[in-house]
Amino acid sequence: MRANTLWRSEGMKETPIALLLIRSLFALSLLNAGAILFGRDILPFYVLSRTEIFVLFLGMYGGFGLLLFAKSLANLPSKLVFFGGTVHLLSGTILGYLVLHEAISPARWVILCILTSIQAVVFWKDRSTWLAMPWTQRIVPFFIGFIWGTYYPFFGLAQNSLGTFNTLILTEYGVILTMSMAFIIKIRSEHRGFRLGIHYREMASRRF
Numbered sequence: 001m002r003a004n005t006l007w008r009s010e011g012m013k014e015t016p017i018a019l020l021l022i023r024s025l026f027a028l029s030l031l032n033a034g035a036i037l038f039g040r041d042i043l044p045f046y047v048l049s050r051t052e053i054f055v056l057f058l059g060m061y062g063g064f065g066l067l068l069f070a071k072s073l074a075n076l077p078s079k080l081v082f083f084g085g086t087v088h089l090l091s092g093t094i095l096g097y098l099v100l101h102e103a104i105s106p107a108r109w110v111i112l113c114i115l116t117s118i119q120a121v122v123f124w125k126d127r128s129t130w131l132a133m134p135w136t137q138r139i140v141p142f143f144i145g146f147i148w149g150t151y152y153p154f155f156g157l158a159q160n161s162l163g164t165f166n167t168l169i170l171t172e173y174g175v176i177l178t179m180s181m182a183f184i185i186k187i188r189s190e191h192r193g194f195r196l197g198i199h200y201r202e203m204a205s206r207r208f
Contacts (some may be wrong), residue, residue: 087146
């Protein structure tokens with residue numbers, strides 16, 4: 001709830017990429033501090049395995065989803081943004097069934113049907129708002145749901161292979177790469193986001 005409130009702050013509306021880059025830098029600093037504190041080796045990026053490179057790109061993919069999600073929450077009705085959660089469930093289930101060969105029990109089917117029905121009712125009641133938006137904004141919540149639905153199953157696979165900490169820190173490096181590239185592209189309009197101390201406080205509290 002706290003995070004979703006911060007996504008609607010004025011800073012996120014004006015300079016979202018700068019704030020997300022601050023958030024990523026803060027998260028990465030915490031992870032590296034944890035690595036040093038608990039005696040873990042800092043990852044040697046010159047000898048990354050194929051799996052680690054895949055996880056790095058997975059983090060970049062997740063970073064793109066985070067950017068879309070934060071910008072959508074700052075500018076779109078929250079009910080429409082969270083409608084993408086249905087796509088999240090369905091795409092994750094399909095991926096798990098077809099690619100990861102997971103069994104779907106009757107209980108899971110019932111839960112999926114219930115959640116999808118509830119989301120559909122919410123969407124139908126607010127359909128006029130959705131139809132009034134440009135078509136590019138209409139599809140963003142569904143695209144975000146697809147990204148999350150495919151991201152987390154692969155994150156789980158990486159976690160089983162590399163361990164939780166290495167997966168977290170590699171994906172966070174991927175996120176910061178995505179945010180850095182987006183910031184460079186939009187640097188003229190985004191650089192002022194680094195000037196206000198409240199942005200650092202907001203993004204620091206976002207991590208808790």
